[in-house]
Amino acid sequence: xxxxxxxWCDPALxxxxxxxxxxxxEYELDQTHRVQLTPRTERRQPRSGDWxxxxxxxxxxxxxxxLERDLRRRIELGEIHLFGVQMKPxxxxxxxxxxx
Numbered sequence: 878x879x880x881x882x883x884x885w886c887d888p889a890l891x892x893x894x895x896x897x898x899x900x901x902x903e904y905e906l907d908q909t910h911r912v913q914l915t916p917r918t919e920r921r922q923p924r925s926g927d928w929x930x931x932x933x934x935x936x937x938x939x940x941x942x943x944l945e946r947d948l949r950r951r952i953e954l955g956e957i958h959l960f961g962v963q964m965k966p967x968x969x970x971x972x973x974x975x976x977x
Contacts, residue, residue, distance in 0.1 A: 879913070881957075883914065899919050899920060
């Protein structure tokens with residue numbers, strides 16, 4: 878997913894998410910359960926007082942919403958075509974377009 882976002886989405890939106898991710902520690906981003914666009918080595922190192930800080934995630938969430946909106950728009954406009962293998966209701970083995 879990371880590669881798809883970087884390849885097909887607006888580079889400014891991708892970079893905005895990455896810039897905010899760099900202000901988070903590895904542990905903080907791991908707790909979000911989202912795709913991480915930056916390598917672990919680029920993230921902020923934890924400090925002893927981190928546990929005292931109540932982090933405001935609103936700018937990070939807004940950046941992700943904009944990036945996801947861009948991805949959806951590109952899929953809806955037919956700029957990106959997703960393919961996958963159907964697992965349910967019956968399993969198929971050949972990749973086929975994923976319906977909208």
